Structure formats: structure tokens, C-alpha cells
Amino acid sequence: MKEIRILILLLTVSISVNGQELITNGGFETGDFTGWTTNNCSIQANPATGAYNSNLKNSSASIKQTVTVVPGTLYNVSFKYRTFTGTATIDINATIKNNVNDAIIATSPNFDLTATSYITETFSFTPATGVTSVYFEISKGYDASGNNAIKLDDVSIINDGYTPPPVLIDPDTAVGQLPFGSVPGSWELEFSDEFNGSASPTPNTDRWVESVSANSRAPRPFQGVDDWWWRQDHVSVNGSGQLELKASKFDSNTMYCGSVETIGLYEPTYGYFEARIEIANTQKGNHTAFWMQGHNQGNVNDSGADGAELDFFESAWITNKTKAVVHYDGYGSDHMAYTVPYNTPNIHSGYHTFGAHWTSTTIDIYYDGVKVTSTSINKPFPFSTDPANGNPLVPQVPEWLWLSVGASFGDGTFNLQPIGDLSVAKVDWVRAYKSVELPSSNIVTNGDFETGERLPWNNFNNQVINTDDIRPGNQMGNIDNNEGSFSQILEVTPGVSYNVSFDYRWVSGAGNYDMIPIIVEGVSGATNITTTPAVPTLSTTPDSWHTSNFSFTAPSGVFNARILLNKLSGNRPIRVDNVSITVAPDKTWNGSTDTNWSTPTNWAEGTVPTTSEVVYIPSGLSNYPTLTSNVTVGQLIINSGASFIATGFTVTGGVSYYTSIADDKWHLIAPPVSGQVQNNNWVNANGIVSGTGNNKGISTYSNGTLDPTTGSWRYFTGTGSTFDTGIGYSMKKISGGLYTFSGTIPSGTQSVTITQDVSNWNLVGNPFPSYLLVSDIIGDNTNNLTGTHQFVYVWDNNKVGGAGYTTLSGTDYIHPGQAFFVNAANSNANNFSITEARQKHKNNVLFYRNSLSSIKLFITDSNQNIEYTEIEYKSNATKALDKGLDAGTFTGVSSNFNIYSHLVDESEGVNFMKQVLPDSDLESMVIPIGITADAGKEITFSAEVFNLQSDLKVFLEDKLNKTFTHLDKENANYTVTLSEAVSGIGRFYIHTAKSSLSINDTILENASIYKINSTTLRIVGLPQGVANVKLFNILGEQMINTTFKANGNQDVSLPKLAKGVYVVQLITATGKLNKKIVLE
Structure with a gap:
């Protein structure tokens, strides 16, 4: 037992109140200039809000206020203003300046001197190191007309409270990492630390807090320990991939120890938790522990449900044993505990993996990947007042992780040890997982009636x-x-x-x-x-x-x-x-030993199936069967998410694969067996929805001439046939449940013909009851896929608006039963193939899994339709087209709501749903963002940002409104209502920067130049004003010289030119830009 008396967590923090208003009397509601320094200003009663406003009078005038700031913190500035007559021609500026030397830190990007009603102006700034005092100032000049007064109201400077989100999963943890050993269930990693990198006195502060005892902890008199303390200087990362928790002898009766915890950073409810640890030397009076703690452990209510101390192991003895303990009702006279000792062979030698599976009813303890003991929710206690009924034991509330070394309550001889270091516990890694619900094998549709409808149930009354x-x-x-x-x-x-x-x-x-x-x-x-x-x-x-x-x-x-x-x-x-x-099978596979069908211990019943038995392969296992010979069964049934590989061999007897769908939405499905009949009986038995006329919720995709009613989709209407192997289908059930496919396992290479027609999109699918690595699919078919679209595209129901398609690539996997789109580069026969040898086993692969990108930029409309585009950063990428990395937008289904990007360099006007850029010099790259949306639609931008440098911030620029929005802070978004229909780039841009931006920083960085056809050059992202474009060939000869008034985008006609490389020179009032284009 830890016997916590008082524990104070010491953290070093910068005091800065998030959301704090810095301006005093920003609305002038005192009726005077309290807090302000003014020149030629007056108080008026013509406000934007409230009762008063400030008036900067005719002739020169200014108003300013000094505020205290924290270096490196982002501040948002806003104010409202209007002119007196709308005819002023004065110079006016709103600035943030250093209060020490008057240096300008930031400037408001815009003043509309025609405004006769209040306008809100916003900008932001980040003080540099050493800057702690700044002032906000508006100053204006003089116009002889005398009509140059400016009204000002609602001035605000707010600390935006930005804190980069913690990174709870160590990037060094393997993608798809699963628990060590044989832990039942299906798992998804949600916390890890591998403790790699250089030596450090502190572990990663995104994940760990170092424990510090405010008072001595419980004495161990039999060890000679009267006082022992947790200290920060006894925790370190050693530079060799381990966290070290040290114990030392300070004097004859005092021990210092190391401890870390995830309090306030990671506090899960239920899951699987494991750590690989080399324990401290117990002979010197130390014990090592891996445990969890709840905030309400001290509540005295005869229950652990509201919080407990969960000790997964405490190595207090010199023998090969330890114990698991649940403590609750505090640590005083009401303290309750349940202890389960267990054996730990060789615990004192090298590293061992300690794990615990915590559910709402049990805590199962694992040692080196094997379950060794368990604690249940109602264990009776020998000291309980009612042992027959027992006491609620297992917590039902969040708890945090704890790793510690302490003074032993068991064996050891602290009193015989010399002053100085005693021992060190080394932690190789810590990982935590949340449980993922396994697919059901229930063949009933809408068995819980949660659709609120009777279908597909029939009959009367x-x-x-x-x-x-x-x-x-x-x-x-x-x-x-x-x-x-x-x-x-x-x-x-x-x-x-x-x-x-x-x-x-x-x-x-x-x-x-x-x-x-x-x-x-x-x-x-x-x-x-x-x-x-x-x-x-x-x-x-x-x-x-x-x-x-x-x-x-x-x-x-x-x-x-x-x-x-x-x-x-x-x-x-x-x-x-x-x-x-x-x-109800005769034999159930559990894969306890390996992937061999003929190994008896791979079967729950302990024997290999006979030729007449029904065999079931469930979901959520670590090992799945790979045949090494032909097998015969009565029937083989494979549950959704499970995998079966029969490469080169056959299964005699029927094979059924259950494909589980969680909802009643459309999904792209491909039969993972050959021979399933498609008819009305199959439609009814699988709960397929009915549509207009005889149409049912099963459709193939045609890239030819659009049907006037159904577009590219060709629906099943009742004519019986057989599902085609390797072809994808769009399907929709009445409710979540199973699609059942029965037939035989395909053998050999499976080929289909993909074509170019009205569109080049083709719906194909995984023909096997196993997983396929996307990089294998793309690599085998590269020559037959278009260069800008060398991906597979899957339908993602999380993207509920428009064309909700997501790209998969690289280390992503295609699930058994999953269909996907590809973009054909030709129409050659059998030009898309999946070989039998490409099959893989996987576990816990989501139907729509895709690799994490560095930035996901979302748009949402008022109907909660959502679309996003992805920006990734990789060392092997360029700013131009990278085949197999950059993914062109899916255009196989029309959409009037979408978001995409254009290439940073060498853009040819192609829309990309994912763009991959170099992972260096991020601040130099400005990414053009395009949207497609109808007039009058309200659009909200938001972003998810992963693993960018901690000092980089993500900004969305709206060139039309002349604003920058810091999108990667918590709950940040930018909302705009479109005055006209939008389709293309030129208005919105993504910037990554260490400090705030202004319009002047980016005027020409945003410009993109590309050809849209052989006779037209398009320039987007132009500032307002006069612009000149010249075109030179490779010899420097001028081919075009044209001047126009710019306002965003401009098309320039090209003369008939020879193929080759040309240089476009763009000149505006704000600068000059040269870009290379290639005419083919």
C-alpha cells in the first residue's frame, strides 16, 4: 500500500490567464478616457455597443493604451470603427508597439475609409523574447476637407490561451502496436512512451508529472526507514531508451526515491495498461510499483467504485513473488484493501512486462503477456462486515497511471546499506490501450429495434x-x-x-x-x-x-x-x-500458438477440426490461419474483421464471411468469397433497403454516360445474378448488422478491367477474406493508375457532406469485404490485378483507416456537412507533384460542397484532397486552399494538427476579408458567409508560422500561376490593383506583355506557342514574382 498522506505536485508554469482581457475601458463606458492616453479625442454617444465611444477628431489625432504581455504568447486584437462621412482620405494606422523603443510589432491590415457604419477589425501579435510591455495605438493624419473624424469603440486585446495539444502517443511506438502476449479483445493504442532520445533530467512533460512528497511517507521501521520521500532529482531519462527511477540512502534512516505519474494528462476509465520494467534491487529495501490512482480514493463509503488505488504489482520481496492490491476508503482507520499475491518467475533478472486489463467488473493481471490472477467487482473480504455479499471493488471512474520506487514493506536490508545510491528501476516503455468493440456475428437485422422502425421485421399487429x-x-x-x-x-x-x-x-x-x-x-x-x-x-x-x-x-x-x-x-x-x-460452431479458432491450422492448441476445444465440423474464426485475435495444406470442413464461417489465407491451397466445404456494418449508411462492399448469389432472397435476408420503384440498396458504379435519374449508379432491381469477384458495390442496410457472403475462397491472381470513359473512376474491391496492404496494390498497378491519383479511395461516412471520400496509401490496409475506387490511366483488358500472394493478416484495422496527416483542414456548413483536405509533411516529398504521395480529389461523384488544395509549386490547376510537402522550412510554404460551395452558405473552417514543431502555428488566411485566423488553438474556427457561389482557389491559404502574420507579409506569396489549357494561363491570389504579366521563353525572348486591373483571379490568353519551358513574370504594386511553367 502506498499510504499516501499528503502529496503536492510541483510543476513549473508560466502564469498567464487564458482569455484574459488586457484593455481597460475598451468600450469607453466610463464616459471618459480612463486607462487611455489621447491626443485630440473626445467622448461621444454614437457607439457600436453600449452608451459611449471615442472620437478621433478632425486634424491629427491619436489614442493609445499600454498593457503587460508574456513573451511568446499569442494575443488577439479587435476594435470597431467608422468614419464621419465616408469621404476621408487620411493616413491612419492601428499598431502594437514595443513600449521600450516604440518598435512596431504588428499592424492592422486594413481601414475602410468609406465606412459610415461600424466595422470590426482584427489582427494578432506574439511578443518576442524579452518584450513584456506593449501599447495599442491608433493615429491618423489630417485632411484639409475637415471630414476625417474616426469613431472608435470596443477595443480588445485578449490572450488566446493557446497551448499545443499534448502528444500522448510516442511517435517511436510502432504503428498498429498491440498488447504484448495473449490479451483477449481488440485494442487501439491511446498512450505510450518509449523513453527514446537524448538523456534528460525529466521525462516528456506531455505525458508525465514528476512526483514530489510534501511530507515524509509511511515509515518502514523494520527496514530502519523512518522517512522516505519522492524527489524530482531521482527521475531521469538515461539516453539509452529507458526511464530511470532511483532510490538512495540520504542518512541512516532516510530514503529518497523517484516517481512519475500521468495526473491531469492521461486519466482513462478502463483499458489495458502495460509496462516493461527492470525492477530495483529488493535486497536493498526498495520496491518497484506500477499502479493507478483515483481522485476520490479517500472517500469513505464502503466502495471502490468512485476511486481506488490499483496496484498491478509491487516488488517488495527477494523471492519470485509479488502482489496486486486494490485500496479504497482512504488510508486511515476506514481503509479497505483486497490483496492477491502471485508468482513472478525470474522477476529479479532483466526486464519483464507487467500488465492489467481493467473493465467495469474485473481487473485481470498479466505477467510477461500471460494472465496470472484477477480481481472482480464483488470480491468478499475477510474483514468485511458482510463477507457473503462482498463490497463493490472495481473503480468506475477515471484513474491515472503511476510508476514509482519506494521504501519496501517486505524484504531487504536498508539498515545495512551505506549512504548513497541504492538501486535503480528502469522502465523500457509504457503503453495503454482502449478496447475496441468487436463485430457481432448476429445474423438478425435490427434485432434491438433501435432504428425505431419495424423493417425488416414483417407480419401484423x-x-x-x-x-x-x-x-x-x-x-x-x-x-x-x-x-x-x-x-x-x-x-x-x-x-x-x-x-x-x-x-x-x-x-x-x-x-x-x-x-x-x-x-x-x-x-x-x-x-x-x-x-x-x-x-x-x-x-x-x-x-x-x-x-x-x-x-x-x-x-x-x-x-x-x-x-x-x-x-x-x-x-x-x-x-x-x-x-x-x-x-454455434463445433470448433472455434483462438490462435493461441501460431497461424498453423493443424496445431491443436490453436483451437479452443484443443483438437483440430474434423472434415464434417462447422468451424468458426472470430474477430479480435492476434493470430489467424494460414493454410499449409488443403483442408476439408463441414462449413467455414469467418467473422467480420477476421482473416483467413489459403494461398496455394483449397478449402473443401462451404465458406461464409460476415461483413459487419455499424450503421444504416451507404458503404462500399466487395464480396470476400466467390459465388454468392445476388437475388431478392439475399436482399431480404440481409436487410437491404428499398428505394424508388424496384430499386434496392445495392449498386454498381458506371463511369460512362450518366443515367438521368441515378447518375453513375446502377441499382439492383430484382434480376438474379452472382456477385462479381473483385468488383465493388455500394450497399445500404436498414440498420447496422451483417452482410453474409457464402461461396468459395478465390485462388490465384484476381484481375478486373478498369476503364477510361466519361470519368476514369472505377469501383473495385478486395476479393479475398484477408487484408491487403495498399502500397502493394498501388505498386502492382502503378502503370495503369493516373499519376495524380495513385491511391485507393474509400467512402468515409464520417464525412457526411458531399463526396465523402478518403485516400488510403502506404501502410494502410484494405479490410476483407471492403471496396474502393481507383482512377484508370488506360482501358487495357484485365489491367487491375490483386495477386493471391499479397494477402496479409491484421487485427483491429478500421474499415476506413488512413494515415495521420500533419494538418487536417475541415469545412462545415450549417447542415453539419463536413469535408476536409489533408496536408502531410515528409522528408521525401517536394513542393511539386509527388506521385504516390499527393492524392488528387475524388471526382467520380459530383459534389457542390468540397475543400481541396493546389500544389505549392508547379500547379496545373488539379485539386488535391491530400498534398504531401517537405518536412523542413515549413514557414516558407503557403498552401492554396480551394472550396466548392453555394452562394449564401455559411462555412466554418477548423483544423486538427498533429506533430508539428511546438513553436509553429497554423493560420488560415482569407484574402478577401484580409484576415488571419490561428486555427490550431483549442476550439478555434473561422466562419464566413459566401456572397456568391465559390469553386476554386485564390481566396484562402494555409500558413505555418512562429508568429502572427499580417496581409503585408504574404501579398505575393499567395499567387499561383498555371495553365488551364493550351491557350489560357490562370493567375490566382492576386492583390487588388494594377498588375502586369510578361511571358519569356527559355532564350529570354518576350512572348506576352499584358496589363490588367486585378481582383483575385485573372485568365490570360496565350498565343500559339511551341512546346517548352517558359518563365512568367508577375509585377504588382507590392512586388515582383517569377514562376516557371511547361507548355506541352
Whole structure:
């Protein structure tokens, strides 16, 4: 037990109040100039808001105020102003200046001297090192006309409170890292530290706080320790990849120790937590611990649910043992604890991995990847007042991680040790994971009725309700008074057994309580399938929820069945919920040992399947089968997310793959087996939605002439056929659930023909029940994919507006059952191939996973439609086109709402949904951003930023409104209403900079020049005013010289020119820019 008495966490911080207003009397509501220094100003009652405003009178005038600032902090400045008549021609400036030397730090980018109503002006600044006092000043000149007064109101300078988001996952942790050893479940990493890099006295402060004891901790008199303390100088990173926690003997009875924790930085509720540790020497009176702590551990309420100390291990003995402990109800006289000792072979030699799986009901302890003991929620205590009932034990609230060395409560001889260092615990890495819900194998659609609709349930006198008094708050089916029923068509496999379960509750009243659940052959007819028990018996106790369980085996030749919940006349209403039908296999793969089918320990039953047995491959495992010989089974069923590789070998017997979908939205699906029939029975059994006329929610994609009604989509209308292998389909279910595909596993190379037509987009898919590495797909088909689109494009339902497509590349994976778009470079026969040898096993790969980019720039409209474009930074990228890195926008489906970028260099007007740029000199790169949106639409920009330099900030420039918005601070966004329809670049730009920007910094950096065809040159991002364009050939001969009045974008006609390299020279009032173009 840690026996925490008092603990103070000492952190070094800069005191700067986020969101603090620095200006005094910015609205002049005192009726005077309190806080201000003025020249030729007066107070007026013509305000923007409130009762008063300042007036800078005719002739020269100024107003200023000094404020105290923190160097390196971003401040936002805003004020409202208007002119007296709208005809002033004066010079006027709003500036931030250094109060020591009057040096200008920032200038307001714009004044509209025609404004006769108040305008809000904004800009920002960041004080440099050493600058702690600045002043805001507006000063203006004199116009002989006498009509040059300026009204000022609502002046504000606010610390924007920007703090770079903490990086909780160490970039050195492997992508896709999973827990060490055999930990059941499906996991996603959410915290890690590998402790790499140079030596440091402190670990990464994004992840760790060094513990400091304010008072001595609990004495260990049998060790001779009267006082022991946690100290910062006993924590370090050693430069060899380990965190070191040291213990030392300060004097004859005092020990100093090292400790770190994640309090306030990472505080999860539930998950799997592991650390690889070489413990400190227990013979010297030290113990090493890996544990968690809750904020409310000290609450005395006979429960650990509101917070506890969770000790995963404490190495207090010189023998090969340790213990796990849960402490709650504080550390005083009310203290409660439950201790579980366990053996730890060789714990005193080298590194070992200590882990804990914390759920709402249990804490399972792991040692070197193997579960060794467990603590449950209601463990009885030998000292409990009611040991028969036990006490709630497992926390249900957030807790933080802790690594520590301390004075041992077990073995050791501290009293015999000399003064000085005692021992060091070394931590190689720490990782924490959150549980990812595994796909269900329930073949019922809408079994929980949470759609609020009956479909695909059929029959009569039934409804979906949410008014149950016993189980409020969720949807359920209801068969009303007297006769009625629910039924649903199912896709089943002959010879396979299924478990059936559903919840039910009778409504009390006059009448009977009698309903018989049955399974019926086919999509119609009345032949019942035998169940076990033969007649499932339901409870007749009303007003309480019960569960019915029974099973059945699909007879030979039966591929469709119906579940029928039938209630005859004279019976009371019955509520029904959570209807589930899942496979009941003879053998279940667990992959405990390796990927070999013939290894008995890879099977939960301990024996290899026989040739007649039904075999099930579940989700969420570390190892999946790779055949090394032919196998024969009664039926092989593979659950969604699981993987099976049969390269060079065959499976005799049927194969079914379940593809799980979490919602009722459209998804791109490809059958992972060959031979599945597509007909009305399959549509009904899989809960496919119905559309207009005979259209069903299954469609192929055609890149030819658009259909006047359905565009590029060709919907299934009832004509039976077989799903094509390697072709993608767009599908939509009534609710989340399974698509069931049955047939055979494809063998050999799978090839399809992709074509160029009205568009070059083609919908293809993964033909195998295994994963495919995207770089393999692209690499094998590079010559047949267009250079600007060497990616696969998947539909992402998180992008709910417009064309919600996301690119996958490199180390991303295609899921079994997943379809995707590619862009064809030609129409050669069988020009897109996936070879059998490219199959991979993976676990916990999301259906839409893509690599993290450095910047994701989002736009959202008032209907919550969302689109984004990505900017990545890599060492092997350039500012021009990088094939296989830069991804052109998906254009296979039209969209009137989109966002994209253009290449920083050598742009040819192509829209990119992802652009990859060099990872150096980021401040020099200005990225043109384009949007497509309708007139009158309100657009909000926001950003997610990952792993940029901590001193770099991300700004969105709106050239039309002359504003910069700092987007990577918390909750930052920029909203604009479009006065006209927009499609293209020239208005918005992304900048990365260490300090605030003004319009003058970027006037010509934003300009892009590219040809849109052989006769037209387009220039975008031009400042307002007169501009001149000249075109020179490689010999320096002038080919064009044209002058025009610019306002954003300009097209320039080209004469007939020879192929070759040309230089465009752009001259404006603000500077000159030369860019190279190539005419082909």
C-alpha cells in the first residue's frame, strides 16, 4: 500500500490567464478616457455597443493604451470603427508597439475609409523574447476637407490561451502496436512512451508529472526507514531508451526515491495498461510499483467504485513473488484493501512486462503477456462486515497511471546499506490501450429495434415502441393485444447450428401469456425447423423482463429461414428486444500458438477440426490461419474483421464471411468469397433497403454516360445474378448488422478491367477474406493508375457532406469485404490485378483507416456537412507533384460542397484532397486552399494538427476579408458567409508560422500561376490593383506583355506557342514574382 498522506505536485508554469482581457475601458463606458492616453479625442454617444465611444477628431489625432504581455504568447486584437462621412482620405494606422523603443510589432491590415457604419477589425501579435510591455495605438493624419473624424469603440486585446495539444502517443511506438502476449479483445493504442532520445533530467512533460512528497511517507521501521520521500532529482531519462527511477540512502534512516505519474494528462476509465520494467534491487529495501490512482480514493463509503488505488504489482520481496492490491476508503482507520499475491518467475533478472486489463467488473493481471490472477467487482473480504455479499471493488471512474520506487514493506536490508545510491528501476516503455468493440456475428437485422422502425421485421399487429415502464429509454418491439407476430427472413447455411436469444416481457392484465417462437424454412411456407428444446417455453410472469434461449440446425438444402414470434388470439401484449441469432460452431479458432491450422492448441476445444465440423474464426485475435495444406470442413464461417489465407491451397466445404456494418449508411462492399448469389432472397435476408420503384440498396458504379435519374449508379432491381469477384458495390442496410457472403475462397491472381470513359473512376474491391496492404496494390498497378491519383479511395461516412471520400496509401490496409475506387490511366483488358500472394493478416484495422496527416483542414456548413483536405509533411516529398504521395480529389461523384488544395509549386490547376510537402522550412510554404460551395452558405473552417514543431502555428488566411485566423488553438474556427457561389482557389491559404502574420507579409506569396489549357494561363491570389504579366521563353525572348486591373483571379490568353519551358513574370504594386511553367 502506498499510504499516501499528503502529496503536492510541483510543476513549473508560466502564469498567464487564458482569455484574459488586457484593455481597460475598451468600450469607453466610463464616459471618459480612463486607462487611455489621447491626443485630440473626445467622448461621444454614437457607439457600436453600449452608451459611449471615442472620437478621433478632425486634424491629427491619436489614442493609445499600454498593457503587460508574456513573451511568446499569442494575443488577439479587435476594435470597431467608422468614419464621419465616408469621404476621408487620411493616413491612419492601428499598431502594437514595443513600449521600450516604440518598435512596431504588428499592424492592422486594413481601414475602410468609406465606412459610415461600424466595422470590426482584427489582427494578432506574439511578443518576442524579452518584450513584456506593449501599447495599442491608433493615429491618423489630417485632411484639409475637415471630414476625417474616426469613431472608435470596443477595443480588445485578449490572450488566446493557446497551448499545443499534448502528444500522448510516442511517435517511436510502432504503428498498429498491440498488447504484448495473449490479451483477449481488440485494442487501439491511446498512450505510450518509449523513453527514446537524448538523456534528460525529466521525462516528456506531455505525458508525465514528476512526483514530489510534501511530507515524509509511511515509515518502514523494520527496514530502519523512518522517512522516505519522492524527489524530482531521482527521475531521469538515461539516453539509452529507458526511464530511470532511483532510490538512495540520504542518512541512516532516510530514503529518497523517484516517481512519475500521468495526473491531469492521461486519466482513462478502463483499458489495458502495460509496462516493461527492470525492477530495483529488493535486497536493498526498495520496491518497484506500477499502479493507478483515483481522485476520490479517500472517500469513505464502503466502495471502490468512485476511486481506488490499483496496484498491478509491487516488488517488495527477494523471492519470485509479488502482489496486486486494490485500496479504497482512504488510508486511515476506514481503509479497505483486497490483496492477491502471485508468482513472478525470474522477476529479479532483466526486464519483464507487467500488465492489467481493467473493465467495469474485473481487473485481470498479466505477467510477461500471460494472465496470472484477477480481481472482480464483488470480491468478499475477510474483514468485511458482510463477507457473503462482498463490497463493490472495481473503480468506475477515471484513474491515472503511476510508476514509482519506494521504501519496501517486505524484504531487504536498508539498515545495512551505506549512504548513497541504492538501486535503480528502469522502465523500457509504457503503453495503454482502449478496447475496441468487436463485430457481432448476429445474423438478425435490427434485432434491438433501435432504428425505431419495424423493417425488416414483417407480419401484423406489431409496432416499435419506446414507452416501456420497466425498461425505459430504448426501443423495443411490441406485439399488441390478442393475435399478432414478428418475423424476419434469415440467410442460413445448411448443416450449421445457431443459437437464438431474445428478451421479452408480458404486459399484465386480463388474458393469457402464451407465445411460441419458431424457426421456419424458406422465405415463405410453413415447414418448421426442429429446435432445441423442441418447444421453447416462455415465462408467464408479467411485468418483468425475461430471456429465452434455444437453438436450431439448418437442414440440408435450406439457405433461407424465418424467425417467427407468433402470439395467438386471447393473449396479452408482449414486448420483445435484443433478438440475436449467432452461429454455434463445433470448433472455434483462438490462435493461441501460431497461424498453423493443424496445431491443436490453436483451437479452443484443443483438437483440430474434423472434415464434417462447422468451424468458426472470430474477430479480435492476434493470430489467424494460414493454410499449409488443403483442408476439408463441414462449413467455414469467418467473422467480420477476421482473416483467413489459403494461398496455394483449397478449402473443401462451404465458406461464409460476415461483413459487419455499424450503421444504416451507404458503404462500399466487395464480396470476400466467390459465388454468392445476388437475388431478392439475399436482399431480404440481409436487410437491404428499398428505394424508388424496384430499386434496392445495392449498386454498381458506371463511369460512362450518366443515367438521368441515378447518375453513375446502377441499382439492383430484382434480376438474379452472382456477385462479381473483385468488383465493388455500394450497399445500404436498414440498420447496422451483417452482410453474409457464402461461396468459395478465390485462388490465384484476381484481375478486373478498369476503364477510361466519361470519368476514369472505377469501383473495385478486395476479393479475398484477408487484408491487403495498399502500397502493394498501388505498386502492382502503378502503370495503369493516373499519376495524380495513385491511391485507393474509400467512402468515409464520417464525412457526411458531399463526396465523402478518403485516400488510403502506404501502410494502410484494405479490410476483407471492403471496396474502393481507383482512377484508370488506360482501358487495357484485365489491367487491375490483386495477386493471391499479397494477402496479409491484421487485427483491429478500421474499415476506413488512413494515415495521420500533419494538418487536417475541415469545412462545415450549417447542415453539419463536413469535408476536409489533408496536408502531410515528409522528408521525401517536394513542393511539386509527388506521385504516390499527393492524392488528387475524388471526382467520380459530383459534389457542390468540397475543400481541396493546389500544389505549392508547379500547379496545373488539379485539386488535391491530400498534398504531401517537405518536412523542413515549413514557414516558407503557403498552401492554396480551394472550396466548392453555394452562394449564401455559411462555412466554418477548423483544423486538427498533429506533430508539428511546438513553436509553429497554423493560420488560415482569407484574402478577401484580409484576415488571419490561428486555427490550431483549442476550439478555434473561422466562419464566413459566401456572397456568391465559390469553386476554386485564390481566396484562402494555409500558413505555418512562429508568429502572427499580417496581409503585408504574404501579398505575393499567395499567387499561383498555371495553365488551364493550351491557350489560357490562370493567375490566382492576386492583390487588388494594377498588375502586369510578361511571358519569356527559355532564350529570354518576350512572348506576352499584358496589363490588367486585378481582383483575385485573372485568365490570360496565350498565343500559339511551341512546346517548352517558359518563365512568367508577375509585377504588382507590392512586388515582383517569377514562376516557371511547361507548355506541352
